[in-house]
Structures are given as structure tokens and as C-alpha cells.
Amino acid sequence: MSRRKGLSHEEKRNKIMELFYEKKDFFQLKELEKIGPKEKGVISQAVKDVVQSLVDDSMIDSEKIGTSIYFWAFPSKALSTRKRKIDELQARLQDSDKRLKLSQKKLEDAKIGREEGEGREEVLERLAELEAKRNELLEDIQKYRDCDPEVLNEMKNGIQVAHDAANRWTDNIFSVKTWCKNKFFLEDSVINKQFGIPEDLDYL
Incomplete structure (x- = not known):
């Protein structure tokens, strides 16, 4: 009987995000380390690193209240984050399009006066000499x-x-x-x- 394949890091991230979206609640890390294995199959030893990576990517919010740190994430936040990311990518795409068109124009301008014609080869040979x-x-x-x-x-x-x-x-x-x-x-x-x-x- 083959051993069950473990979850990849990205799969663990998706599972933890599902947990937050389904519960719609605030959690401490210890609570997540207990719930994660039971409900999403993410081993407790991996929960801390997965949660931190999601916090670093602004997919999960965290706040220290007193001596405890609470974590939360709601679908509406994920939607606005994705929308902002799409807007950023679209702005970068538009900027790249502008620079591409500018480069194409410069290339076309540079070709002016370099068209093939009578005497051009002789001039180039003389220049080389x-x-x-x-x-x-x-x-x-x-x-x-x-x-x-x-x-x-x-x-x-x-x-x-x-x-x-x-x-x-x-x-x-x-x-x-x-x-x-x-x-x-x-x-x-x-x-x-x-x-x-x-x-x-x-x-x-």
C-alpha cells in the first residue's frame, strides 16, 4: 500500500485560507495549530510557517492585542487584494505598451536616411576604409x-x-x-x- 502524498506548500496555503473563509472568525496561532490538522489536513508543525507566509503576502491580517496575536481573513479582503493586484498589473502592462511603441517609433526614425539606394554601398565601403x-x-x-x-x-x-x-x-x-x-x-x-x-x- 502506497503512502499518502503530503500537501505542497501552496496547497497548505489554500487550505488555511479556506479555513479562514469558512469560519469568518479571529484565531490565535495555537487555535489554528489545533484546527488545521483536523479540518484541513495541514499538520500543526507547518501551520505557523504557512500562516506567516500568508501574512507576509497580505492575504491574512494580524494584530497584537495585549499579549496575544490574532489572525483573520475575510473573502471581501481577498477580493479587494486581487482587484488591486489586477489594477497594478494592468498599469504595468500599459506602461510597457507605451515604452514598446516609443521604441518602435525610435527604430523607425533611425531607419530614415538609411534606406537602400544607389551609392549607399560605395559610401559604406568608403567609410570602412x-x-x-x-x-x-x-x-x-x-x-x-x-x-x-x-x-x-x-x-x-x-x-x-x-x-x-x-x-x-x-x-x-x-x-x-x-x-x-x-x-x-x-x-x-x-x-x-x-x-x-x-x-x-x-x-x-
Whole structure:
């Protein structure tokens, strides 16, 4: 004998909604966990998750009164919810139709002046030749870019900045070493070894 197949999550949701519509009453979660298995075949362990998913989708209302949370749902609310959803979808559909028509118009406008005609192929071929020539010239310019005076000036400025920065950091290292020697009475060789400072470190 084959085992009875359990309800899917969507089937459980439908069963719980049927329960609310039939009873037309307010329930606490514990009450639903008792009624659900008996009347709708939804196991008590699943009732909480199913109810919460319906609350999240605004199909069931909930309100905390004192220390208790009550749940309810009426067919009239479901009808208005579905109507609102239909209105939203229709508005989105109308918006999509407008954007589609606008795109079609832009496409038609873009075709103007590109119709097939005498000389068009020759013009396109000439355009392709000119674009290829332009790309070749750009490649040649790039080859000689290293000789560009502006580029050379930028490189010189960059070298000077790097030179100044290196000397500034060297000066900082010497200052820290002097402080360590005065504070902890350490030798240069000990500090250099401890912090990986070259023995021949000097200004550029």
C-alpha cells in the first residue's frame, strides 16, 4: 500500500485560507495549530510557517492585542487584494505598451536616411576604409607617444615627486631610529636588523 502524498506548500496555503473563509472568525496561532490538522489536513508543525507566509503576502491580517496575536481573513479582503493586484498589473502592462511603441517609433526614425539606394554601398565601403586608416594612424601615434614632450614632462615631474617622497621617508626612518636609540639605548645595527633596514640606507 502506497503512502499518502503530503500537501505542497501552496496547497497548505489554500487550505488555511479556506479555513479562514469558512469560519469568518479571529484565531490565535495555537487555535489554528489545533484546527488545521483536523479540518484541513495541514499538520500543526507547518501551520505557523504557512500562516506567516500568508501574512507576509497580505492575504491574512494580524494584530497584537495585549499579549496575544490574532489572525483573520475575510473573502471581501481577498477580493479587494486581487482587484488591486489586477489594477497594478494592468498599469504595468500599459506602461510597457507605451515604452514598446516609443521604441518602435525610435527604430523607425533611425531607419530614415538609411534606406537602400544607389551609392549607399560605395559610401559604406568608403567609410570602412577611412575608419581602418584612422585606426592605423592612431596606432602610429601611440608608438611615438614616448617621445611626446608632454609625456616626457609628466614623467620628469613624477620622478621628482617620487624622489622627494623617498627622501622624506628616509628622513622619517632616521628620526625614528634616533628616538629609539635615545629612548631604549639601542645600537644602529640592532635597530636595522630588528626592522629590516639596510645598513647602507641614505638620502638619494
